[in-house]
Amino acid sequence: MQEDVTTQAHATVRAVDRALDILLCFGRSSGGLTLSEISKQVNLHKSTVYRLLTSLQVKGFVRRDPDSDKYFVGWSVLELLSGLHESDELSSLALPEMTRLRDRTGETVSLYVRVGRERLRIQAVDSQEPVRNVAIIGKTYPLYIGASGKVLLAFADSSVLEQVFQDASMPPDFDREDLLKQLAVIRRDGYATSIQERDTGAAAAAAPVFDKNHELVASLSVSGPVSRFTPVKMQEHIQAVKQSAVFLTKLLSR
Structure with a gap:
């Protein structure tokens, strides 16, 4: 029985x-x-x-x-999303700092969390430029591609990486060894960058946000068109992204 x-x-x-x-x-x-x-x-x-x-x-x-x-x-x-919006402390707390980061860089700022083998955008502040990356809140993307995804993957438990490698949606010719090397560099440097990895014509830089137990909770990113968010400009803004991520980490540690 x-x-x-x-x-x-x-x-x-x-x-x-x-x-x-x-x-x-x-x-x-x-x-x-x-x-x-x-x-x-x-x-x-x-x-x-x-x-x-x-x-x-x-x-x-x-x-x-x-x-x-x-x-x-x-x-x-x-109906579920309306309840989530009211109870989502992270996206509400992050919004003022994200707005400051947008004003400082001039580009779109997004906040992602990991949901299973994907990343979910839970907050965004769009650039005010005529040509910009438009961020849709609630949109999900793979973890293994793009700056924000790689940040979430780099600081996640090793079991998450195993799940991603087993994901049927990952292209069979995807270079897993190269990804592992990239993740090691991201953990060392504390940030990730990507140029036209997920979307043609778009570039991004991202940094991790931790809680008081130093466990990863989110990835903060700045993204823009490659015509404006060039590798040189991206390097100029990386410090700003990292500083905002550290600020959010301290905010969550109170």
């Missing part, structure tokens, strides 16, 4: 994990997703994905467009 209960509990946990994986797919998409696209991303059979989507649809977390047969994020997700 106990064995049956344990088996049922494991099945329930597995279903929850799969449902959450499905929801995370929408964070990587700018539009809706078909059943086939979701099935491919989560590596599950269509029938399993369909059952989970049906449950999520009943609860309002996804909605299906009958004309296109695509699934979209539902209104229940927005």
Whole structure:
């Protein structure tokens, strides 16, 4: 009897994990997703994905467009986000310093946290330049590419790196050894830079933010178009990014 209960509990946990994986797919998409696209991303059979989507649809977390047969994020997700905004102390505390950093550098400033094998932008202050990087709060990106992602990966537990290397979304020809070397340099220098790694025409510099126990909580970055945020200009602003990250670390340590 106990064995049956344990088996049922494991099945329930597995279903929850799969449902959450499905929801995370929408964070990587700018539009809706078909059943086939979701099935491919989560590596599950269509029938399993369909059952989970049906449950999520009943609860309002996804909605299906009958004309296109695509699934979209539902209104229940927005309800959760409104609660998150009210309780998210980190993004609220960081906003004034992020605004000062934007004014100091003239470029877009973003704050990321790690969510599983991805990074999530939880706060942003856009540049006031006509040509700029527009930062969308709530957007997720891979950890293994881009300055902010690499900062979060460099100071994370080694088990996180193992999970990233096992991620099916990582290109099969990705140079893992080179990434390991980059992460070692980032840990040594306390910052990371990237030029057109994730987005063509964009460059970024990022630094880690820690809590009072010196555990990594976020990555603070400045990003801009390569035409203006050149390697020389990036080097000029790295110290400013690091100083703001240290300020936020001290703020969280009070």
